[in-house]
Each structure stands twice: as structure tokens, then as C-alpha cells.
Amino acid sequence: MSQGGSIHWEEGGQNCSAVWHSENGIAAHKKVVIADDTFTADDAYRLACEGTAILWKGDFQNARQLLQALVRRIDKPSKKSKRAGKRVDKSTDVTPKKTAKDIFNQHRLIQSQRARILGMLLIQCNSDHTIPLRRAPDITQACSEAYGTVDHSYIVSLRELLGVISAHEWRKNGLPILADENGEPIYVHPHYGVFSPVRGEYIELVCSAPLPKSIDGASTAFDIGVGTGVLSIILAMRDVQEIVATDQDDRALTCAKENIALLGLGSQIDIVKANLFPAGKASLIVCNPPWVPARPSSLLEHAVYDPESQMLKGFLAGLKEHLLPQGEGWLILSDLAEHLELRSRQELLSWIEDAGLVVLERIDTKPKHPKAFDDSDSLHFARAAEITSLWRLQIHQKY
Incomplete structure (x- = not known):
């Protein structure tokens, strides 16, 4: 306490x-x-x-x-x-x-x-x-x-x-994130201090993006910044056999473990306390970092604000050392920071290039949350134009 x-x-x-x-x-x-x-x-x-x-x-x-x-x-x-x-x-x-x-x-x-x-x-x-x-x-x-x-x-x-x-x-009632094969909702139960995955559009991106071909030979994935465990759960539901999920926050680690246990996915998902990457390599590495480069001023703001884009840049810089050949890094990122003039698209692309990566594909979706349609919000001009993307990244062939 x-x-x-x-x-x-x-x-x-x-x-x-x-x-x-x-x-x-x-x-x-x-x-x-x-x-x-x-x-x-x-x-x-x-x-x-x-x-x-x-x-x-x-x-x-x-x-x-x-x-x-x-x-x-x-x-x-x-x-x-x-x-x-x-x-x-x-x-x-x-x-x-x-x-x-x-x-x-x-x-x-x-x-x-x-x-x-x-x-x-x-x-x-x-x-x-x-x-x-x-x-x-x-x-x-x-x-x-x-x-x-x-x-x-x-x-x-x-x-x-x-x-x-x-x-x-x-925590008691849970939050539905997707449906199982019978159409029944699958829930995660956020804990206090752990950001709730209320933005369903990025969940849909991870559900539908094509898995890398290397998964067929090595069905392994890393989930960087596990939070409630939602992305690990989605990957497990998509039949990825071995998933290692990391976080530095003890509340997030406890929350993810509980959600994964409730769904009986403990044999597929291992939770590890680590700064960004665990040891080893994987065919797929996913990360949904905080989207806005600013300093958090409250507990939950740590899931929204990433000072100087530290987590984003750390994820990109480490992918080359942790991806298997033909593996992919999935970066889930909103362009809200670009509309707020806090980060440019060129900066993001230069970080990707400097990390020895290439963009295979960018899958975009529009936000569906209420603030995107609230014209009384002082940031409506940015929220209305916001696009959330899943960037499929791969190691450049010259490396």
C-alpha cells in the first residue's frame, strides 16, 4: 500500500x-x-x-x-x-x-x-x-x-x-473481449491499477491479422507488456502453442495470471517479470505500448503515456535480436500522437528503419469509442482523425 x-x-x-x-x-x-x-x-x-x-x-x-x-x-x-x-x-x-x-x-x-x-x-x-x-x-x-x-x-x-x-x-463482472467457437463471450477481469482493454478495435486487429509463416515451424510468441493478458489470450485462442508474456508491474502480472488461469490457458502462456523482452527468440512478438509520448501523472496513465516514447523505441530496437528468421513483430499503435504534434510519422518510420526492420503491412481501423464522436471534447479534432494500426514488421533482409 x-x-x-x-x-x-x-x-x-x-x-x-x-x-x-x-x-x-x-x-x-x-x-x-x-x-x-x-x-x-x-x-x-x-x-x-x-x-x-x-x-x-x-x-x-x-x-x-x-x-x-x-x-x-x-x-x-x-x-x-x-x-x-x-x-x-x-x-x-x-x-x-x-x-x-x-x-x-x-x-x-x-x-x-x-x-x-x-x-x-x-x-x-x-x-x-x-x-x-x-x-x-x-x-x-x-x-x-x-x-x-x-x-x-x-x-x-x-x-x-x-x-x-x-x-x-x-474485476468481479469482467469485460467481454471476443467470442469462443460457440459464440459465447470470453471475459478478462481487470484488476485495480491495470488498464482495461476497452478499445475493442485493436483487439479485432490482433484477431484478424495473418500469422507469420514461421509459426508453422515454431509456434512461439512473446507478448510485451501483458497487462490483463488480453493479447496473449487471443494468440492462444488462435492456436499459438507457446507464449511468453512479460510486464514490469506486479499488479499486471497477477491480473494476467488470474485471467489466463480462469480460461485454462496456463499450459500455453508463461508469465515472466521482465523489462520488455524475455530470453530467447519467437516467431511472433506483439506489443501494444502506450500511445502518447508524455509523462503520466496518475497510476492508470502509465498505460496511456510513454515518456519520450521509451517503450515504443525499446520494443523496436530489440525486435531484431529476438525474432526468429521470417518472424514478425506486431506493433499496435494509434496515430493520435501525430495529430497532437507530439510525434511525427517520419520519426516512427525512422525508428523502424534504424532498428533494421521493414514494414510488411499496416492494417488500419477507425476508433469506435465514444470520445471519437464527442465534439465537446477539447481533443475532438485529433480523436476524430485518429487511426489505430497493426504494423507487421520483419527483420530487413540485409541483416
Whole structure:
């Protein structure tokens, strides 16, 4: 369980403290006030914006409603900003046009500020993961799955706690990824902190791409960055006989092992803790790295943001040493970063060439997730143009 010092507050004339917990590494708040059901949303919003945390002591369901009230206040433009927008004379406006990268950076800044404000509403949990508040749900299993066993009371943001509860539901109910030969859905069960494979378009690419011919002689594959295990499961369902899946994250390794065991695929898939590649060579090596070259600021963002494209470049650079003759590397990658001006297509092609690889084929698909069709999203211009591709790569013949 991640800890970040202690939270201190005054209650009933006494000084109190508890362990502070933040999965995203946020430092323990210095200013803390006690709040209950008499606290107004306007007061909470003002304090949160000023950097004062609010330790909730009232009804749990009222705390959830307060959090929603904070969301509405953050997301609703102020009357002042609306009036300012109406006063702009576009014929004389000389404000420099923002680049795609500017818009992306502003979007991340707004999201960060939003998360900071919403993270100011705090809940105290007992050492057995119960919440000593009226109408509090039973979260013991959800928190045990996410945090493990603890021997102390701790304080966590309500926003993080709701994420833990939501992750428990995903884990319990599972996520359908494809159908078996009888048309019955096959599920994976994401764990807390492990990215859910909700983008079905890349799953369809891996299901339909032609397997390399070398599979006939050596039915082996590596899955780099296993996550929930979804790509390994697909390859096993496509009759690849020996699959080695790697990851550096312990939660991902545990999650993948559980999903593979539930489907009875343990004899085909071996899970190994490694940075990128395991030892040896394979006929097929697949990787779905984070798609955007930026620094993650939260736990789940590690599956979305790849600082300086480190994982992407590491995968490409290592393929030559780990592919069998006539084997293929499958790179699953969105071009969203290109539309955001964070990486160019020429950069990607140069990394492929420098790694001694050639492109056999690129199989493209359009995204189907709701954000691609949400024109109120500040990044809609990029999401609407996004293409997700499976790049079939092979070692250049000169090597």
C-alpha cells in the first residue's frame, strides 16, 4: 500500500492524525478542515480551490453528492468567462492560433487542476477497510484487492476510493473481449491499477491479422507488456502453442495470471517479470505500448503515456535480436500522437528503419469509442482523425 506521510487535523479540541494514502503519489495535505452534512458545496469548492483538504465526517452518500457538486462547479464555465468570450471581435482578434500541441498541453493542465480540486475531499478508513460513516458501503473486498492488508487507519481521497470500488466491479463482472467457437463471450477481469482493454478495435486487429509463416515451424510468441493478458489470450485462442508474456508491474502480472488461469490457458502462456523482452527468440512478438509520448501523472496513465516514447523505441530496437528468421513483430499503435504534434510519422518510420526492420503491412481501423464522436471534447479534432494500426514488421533482409 502506497503511503505518503500522515494527515493531521483538529477534532473536538484534540489533535488527530492518520496515515495518508495516495496511489498517485500526491503529498499529504497540510491544511485540513472537518466537514459534515451541514457543509455547503460552495464552501467546499472555495476551500478546495484554495488548497484546503476537507475530511468528511457526515453521511457517506452525502459526500458522494458533494463530490458531484464539485464536478458541476469545475465543469461549468463561469459567467465572467462567457461574457469575455462574447466580447471578442474576431475581425480584430490577433491572438496567435493555438497549435495542436498547445491544445493538448492545455487539456492536460485543466485535467490536472480538476483532479487536484476533486482530490481534496477525503475519507477516513479503518484498518479493516471499513468506513465509519453513516450509509457507507462495504468496501472491504474492494480495498483489500487494491491495497492489500493494512494494520492502521488511513485517509484517502473520496475520488480515489470510488475508483477502487469501480475497479472491483470491473474485476468481479469482467469485460467481454471476443467470442469462443460457440459464440459465447470470453471475459478478462481487470484488476485495480491495470488498464482495461476497452478499445475493442485493436483487439479485432490482433484477431484478424495473418500469422507469420514461421509459426508453422515454431509456434512461439512473446507478448510485451501483458497487462490483463488480453493479447496473449487471443494468440492462444488462435492456436499459438507457446507464449511468453512479460510486464514490469506486479499488479499486471497477477491480473494476467488470474485471467489466463480462469480460461485454462496456463499450459500455453508463461508469465515472466521482465523489462520488455524475455530470453530467447519467437516467431511472433506483439506489443501494444502506450500511445502518447508524455509523462503520466496518475497510476492508470502509465498505460496511456510513454515518456519520450521509451517503450515504443525499446520494443523496436530489440525486435531484431529476438525474432526468429521470417518472424514478425506486431506493433499496435494509434496515430493520435501525430495529430497532437507530439510525434511525427517520419520519426516512427525512422525508428523502424534504424532498428533494421521493414514494414510488411499496416492494417488500419477507425476508433469506435465514444470520445471519437464527442465534439465537446477539447481533443475532438485529433480523436476524430485518429487511426489505430497493426504494423507487421520483419527483420530487413540485409541483416
